[in-house]
Amino acid sequence: MRLVPKSIFARIALLIAGLLLINQIITYISVTNYVIRPHWQQILRVMSTQVKFVVMDLENELPDDVSETYMQTTGIRVYPYAVAVQQGLLQARYYQSLTQLMARYLEAKTDVLIQEGDSQYLWVRAPKHPDKWIRLPLANFQRNYPSPLIIYLTAIGILSVLGGWFLTLLISKPLKKLQFAVRELGRGDVPGQLKETGASEFRELTRAFNQMAHNIHQLEEDRALLLAGVSHDIRTPLTRIRLAAEFLPDELKDVRDDIVRDAEEMNAIIEQFIAFVREGREEPWIWCQPDQLIHQVLESFNEHDRFVQHTRKLAKTKLRPLAFKRMLTNVVQNALRYSDGPVEISTDHDKHWFTIEVRDHGPGVPDDQIERLFQPFQRGNTARSGQTGSGLGLAIVRRIVAAHHGKLSVRNHPLGGLLVTISLPLSNHSR
Numbered sequence: 467m468r469l470v471p472k473s474i475f476a477r478i479a480l481l482i483a484g485l486l487l488i489n490q491i492i493t494y495i496s497v498t499n500y501v502i503r504p505h506w507q508q509i510l511r512v513m514s515t516q517v518k519f520v521v522m523d524l525e526n527e528l529p530d531d532v533s534e535t536y537m538q539t540t541g542i543r544v545y546p547y548a549v550a551v552q553q554g555l556l557q558a559r560y561y562q563s564l565t566q567l568m569a570r571y572l573e574a575k576t577d578v579l580i581q582e583g584d585s586q587y588l589w590v591r592a593p594k595h596p597d598k599w600i601r602l603p604l605a606n607f608q609r610n611y612p613s614p615l616i617i618y619l620t621a622i623g624i625l626s627v628l629g630g631w632f633l634t635l636l637i638s639k640p641l642k643k644l645q646f647a648v649r650e651l652g653r654g655d656v657p658g659q660l661k662e663t664g665a666s667e668f669r670e671l672t673r674a675f676n677q678m679a680h681n682i683h684q685l686e687e688d689r690a691l692l693l694a695g696v697s698h699d700i701r702t703p704l705t706r707i708r709l710a711a712e713f714l715p716d717e718l719k720d721v722r723d724d725i726v727r728d729a730e731e732m733n734a735i736i737e738q739f740i741a742f743v744r745e746g747r748e749e750p751w752i753w754c755q756p757d758q759l760i761h762q763v764l765e766s767f768n769e770h771d772r773f774v775q776h777t778r779k780l781a782k783t784k785l786r787p788l789a790f791k792r793m794l795t796n797v798v799q800n801a802l803r804y805s806d807g808p809v810e811i812s813t814d815h816d817k818h819w820f821t822i823e824v825r826d827h828g829p830g831v832p833d834d835q836i837e838r839l840f841q842p843f844q845r846g847n848t849a850r851s852g853q854t855g856s857g858l859g860l861a862i863v864r865r866i867v868a869a870h871h872g873k874l875s876v877r878n879h880p881l882g883g884l885l886v887t888i889s890l891p892l893s894n895h896s897r
Contacts, residue, residue, distance in 0.1 A: 478637060482630035489626070490619055497618075510564060510578075513602055514571035517590050520544060520600050524592060541603040544592070550599040554581050558589050580604070640664045644675060655869075656683050697736045704729050749786040756780040756820060756890075757813065759787055763794045764811065769802055776812040780820045783892045785870065793866040794822065796859040797886050801826035805883060815892065822888045830878040839876060840864050863888075 520542060523533045537543070545553055558579035565578040574593035581587040586604040640663060647657035659676055662669045711725035757780045764773055801809040807827030814821045831839065839860045860876070863886075867874040872890035879885040 478634040479630065482626070482634065486623065486626045486630065490623060493619065493622070506564065507567060510567050511571055513588060513590075514568055516540065516542060516602060517568075517572060517592070517600055521592055521594065524595055524598060543601045545599050545601065547597050547599060550589070550601070553601065554583070554587075555579070555589055555599060557581055557583070558587070636664065640668045640672065644672065647675065647679070651679055651682065700736060701733065704732055749788050751784045751786060753782050754785040754787050754790070755782055756785065756790070756822075759785070759790055760794060760811070760813065760822065763791050763798065766795070767798065767802065772802065772808050774808045774810045776810065778813050778815065780813060780815055781892055783820070783890070785890075786866075789866045789869065793863050793888070794824075796863050797824045797888070800859050801828075801884070801886075804828040807883075818892055819889050820892055822890075823885060825879055825883050825885045827883040830882065830884050831876075833878065836876050836878075 519528075519536065522528055523536075524544065528536075543553075545555075547555075558581035560577065560579050564580075565576065568578045568590060569576050572593050576593050577589075577591040579589040581589060581601075588602040588604055590600045590602065592598040592600050643660060647660055650657040657679060660672050662672045662676075664672075708726055708729040711722045711729070714722040714725075757777060760777065764770070764775075767773075798809065798811070801824050805826035805828035809827075810823070810825040812821075812823040812825075814823075841861065864874055867888055867890070870890050872888060874889075875887045877885055877887075
């Protein structure tokens, strides 16, 4: 069982709650020892004097008129035990601390009880007369409900909790914004300039992140510009080579076809390089019908008779349509390339996700080599590597799936062939 919470908000809240609890305990002990205890000591000191006076009367050391006047003035009464029970002695509560304090003042053994109700009384067992009980009124010391101490502690606790919550919010809010921006940057998106707010440490952290994001964005732009220039410089001679090959005489038809095929293959590899770098990040998010995009992709292939479709109608969702079609094209192209049998395409959905499965009937890939398929310029085992290609197909697919906040899995089907499963969220993008 994990006792320490994971989030910084919960940890700070737990720390403040712990400090608040310790503060309340110290406050309670301090108030008890330095306010309540001295207060009761003063009360019992005064009442011990009154008890001594009553004991003197019980021992006939005072004149009757003085005793009667004193009793009427103070409201003090002396009862035998049986009468004291009738007056509410059994409903009184015994206090050991008050008993010890009163015994010290009286220098004799006694018991102290407090009776609460409409009126409050202090019951004291008369020293040297254990069958007599002295009842002293506490009219001037009635307890207030709720206790001022309870009100004080509650008010301090509420204010401390509100202050701690506000402080924790000030700390966690910029961190949450930074966390969201880091996640966006990790997906290849541009999070934009974060506002520098909060404490100086947070301002420095935000400033450093903004500079890092700017540098990464600039690096991506320079890389894209470089690749665009290189691809243009390569395509120009490729175009000239292809045009020249078209004018070769018919007796060199085989050579001409080989040159044209190689030029088209090199052009396709360049397109793959560009797609791998861009990932469709410049493309806007729009509402699309996924099953229509899937149909368009399948129609673009000439080998329609090899497709076996098990599709369901899918709800509209936000996608980057060109990137989505490129992703599915690469998966289907791989399935057609590495298998001579049918290619099965299935779709399904639930409340939050829709799923596309593409299965070929080829030789499959050893389980320990599946992860290599996602690496750029890597292809499967020798059973599948006899085909031409750049080795970027599934690497591009993984990037596009990640940009759509989806999930990608590749595994060998129990009945043979490779099964690629793509799961994308339905209308779950907050752009």
